[in-house]
Amino acid sequence: MHENGLSPFDFKAAAERHGLQGHSDRLKAKGLKSLQDEEGRVDRWVLAPKDLGWRFDFTKQCVDNSAWNALLRLAEDADWTGAIAAQFGGKAINKTEGRSVLHAALRGESADPFEVSGAPVMEDVLRTRDAFLGFADRVRSGDYVAADGQPFTHVVNIGIGGSDLGPVMVHEAMASVRMQEGSPLNVQFVSNVDPFHLDQALEGLLPERTLVVVVSKTFTTQETMANANRALTWLKASLGEQAGQHLAAVTSNVPGAGQMGIPEDRVFGFANWVGGRFSLWGPVGLAIALGSGSKAFKEMLRGARQMDQHFQQANADENVPLHLALIEIWNVNFMGHSSRAVLPYAQALHRLPAYLQQAEMESNGKSVGRDGHPVSWSTHPVVWGEPGTNGQHAFHQLLHQGTSKCPVEFVAFRQAMGADASMHQLLLDNAVAQAEAFCVGRDLESVQDEMRISGQSEAELGGIAPHRVFEGGRPSTFMLGERLDAFSLGALISAFEHKIFLEGLLWNVFSYDQWGVELGKAMAKQLGGEEKSAKKHWTSGTQALREFIQ
Numbered sequence: 001m002h003e004n005g006l007s008p009f010d011f012k013a014a015a016e017r018h019g020l021q022g023h024s025d026r027l028k029a030k031g032l033k034s035l036q037d038e039e040g041r042v043d044r045w046v047l048a049p050k051d052l053g054w055r056f057d058f059t060k061q062c063v064d065n066s067a068w069n070a071l072l073r074l075a076e077d078a079d080w081t082g083a084i085a086a087q088f089g090g091k092a093i094n095k096t097e098g099r100s101v102l103h104a105a106l107r108g109e110s111a112d113p114f115e116v117s118g119a120p121v122m123e124d125v126l127r128t129r130d131a132f133l134g135f136a137d138r139v140r141s142g143d144y145v146a147a148d149g150q151p152f153t154h155v156v157n158i159g160i161g162g163s164d165l166g167p168v169m170v171h172e173a174m175a176s177v178r179m180q181e182g183s184p185l186n187v188q189f190v191s192n193v194d195p196f197h198l199d200q201a202l203e204g205l206l207p208e209r210t211l212v213v214v215v216s217k218t219f220t221t222q223e224t225m226a227n228a229n230r231a232l233t234w235l236k237a238s239l240g241e242q243a244g245q246h247l248a249a250v251t252s253n254v255p256g257a258g259q260m261g262i263p264e265d266r267v268f269g270f271a272n273w274v275g276g277r278f279s280l281w282g283p284v285g286l287a288i289a290l291g292s293g294s295k296a297f298k299e300m301l302r303g304a305r306q307m308d309q310h311f312q313q314a315n316a317d318e319n320v321p322l323h324l325a326l327i328e329i330w331n332v333n334f335m336g337h338s339s340r341a342v343l344p345y346a347q348a349l350h351r352l353p354a355y356l357q358q359a360e361m362e363s364n365g366k367s368v369g370r371d372g373h374p375v376s377w378s379t380h381p382v383v384w385g386e387p388g389t390n391g392q393h394a395f396h397q398l399l400h401q402g403t404s405k406c407p408v409e410f411v412a413f414r415q416a417m418g419a420d421a422s423m424h425q426l427l428l429d430n431a432v433a434q435a436e437a438f439c440v441g442r443d444l445e446s447v448q449d450e451m452r453i454s455g456q457s458e459a460e461l462g463g464i465a466p467h468r469v470f471e472g473g474r475p476s477t478f479m480l481g482e483r484l485d486a487f488s489l490g491a492l493i494s495a496f497e498h499k500i501f502l503e504g505l506l507w508n509v510f511s512y513d514q515w516g517v518e519l520g521k522a523m524a525k526q527l528g529g530e531e532k533s534a535k536k537h538w539t540s541g542t543q544a545l546r547e548f549i550q
Helices: 011-017 020-030 041-045 065-077 080-088 103-107 122-141 165-173 175-181 195-202 222-246 254-259 283-292 294-313 320-333 352-364 396-401 421-440 444-453 458-468 486-507 515-528 540-549
Strands: 054-057 154-158 186-190 210-215 247-250 339-344 382-384 408-413 476-481
Touching: 011 020, 011 065, 020 065, 020 320, 054 320, 054 486, 065 320, 065 486, 080 294, 080 486, 103 122, 103 294, 103 486, 122 283, 122 294, 154 195, 154 222, 154 283, 165 175, 165 186, 165 283, 165 352, 165 486, 175 283, 186 195, 186 283, 195 222, 210 222, 210 283, 222 247, 222 515, 247 283, 283 294, 294 320, 294 486, 320 486, 339 352, 352 382, 352 486, 396 421, 408 421, 421 476, 444 458, 476 486
Parallel strands: 154 186, 154 210, 210 247, 339 382, 339 408, 408 476
Antiparallel strands: 054 476
């Protein structure tokens, strides 16, 4: 194991050594439908860890025990258990930035032995947690009030990337919690530098009743600060110098927040060992706590911590994040699938696909290995999706009959989220039916028999039946939670985070930097800054476009 905890790993050589392509060829020939008849398939490929509230069904993935054992040997070659120990032990596995990756500490408890460079971190984590959750509860209770002495009714959270996607996804997912328990605050999120986004959020709001939360680790993020300054102008127009009382900040740049008029007791920071897209567990999640309360926030942390412990302790055949990671590696690198659809059959999770796009694609959308050389294998697939049943009336056509197979992840909940249990059962029936249809399809003979029963002629059978044939053999994973609550949500997000970590380990990339994001931001600053007249930096088409726009 390298001193930073992640040694370079030759994925291709290890895959060849363990004959994974041979297993792929064998299973492609056998077919997913044939695997469904294996004895004991449900017992082996359904994981339901105790006390996590989730059932992960991998029965409809085109994998068997022999292929799994080869995948597991691949993970063992990469020392997956040693890598877990290195991450949770605070090693600087984010080598390109010289940082530890310890977001799991944000959901830790006082007894957890999290350290960075030998220094315990939980005391600071818990102090910060108490501070921002305490502030959230004070605002919700009306103890912390607006400049006129009245309670706040609205919150506008301004951030982008990890300062927006995680918090807004969780806030939306907690809608059912707020419907049951009530919330004194309406929370809205602004991320896009498009001025319409902020205009839309502020429409109908009263500055006198609005708290603005600015989330930027450095307090220099271009889009966030542009929106924050516009929001401050909006506040000052009504509140004057008292506008600062309507501001809070999540940042490590306390002086920068102070320049905006935000005192230190409303500035909540986090360490550089917390990456932006993994930061919702700390003060970046302030808007979550403002909307749903500290009790729900702590339940989310508890669920995530429970999954953390499962990840560290469960053996290979029971480890959920390991299965999620190895199944995706199997689909991408050996079955030839280049995208994955995430289909939450829960309207409250409508932002889950967008959240996972950032968490996964920004982490492992890399082409340079940990040794500094280009990789010679595929890394992360495209992630996309929308809630069911909406997608059934849109892109499911491609999923069922398109020329490329796209693995699918269903996310659903056994207990109803709304007031009508019969409608919830209809929702679940649709999800289960879609998974079955992707797997088994419908052959020509079955289509013809159905058409004959409905009274259609033999001529119609010949012309129409082929269009109603479904090949099947399209893999899916079905994640079924007991109920959509803060605990189960925390556990699910944590599982995806650990999946990302393991995939980066095996694909031999550093998962915790994002230089592709940085390039675009740097060039945007050049376009609008001091170097905008330096034509040599731009292609002719770009230069012409700039001149046309200006």
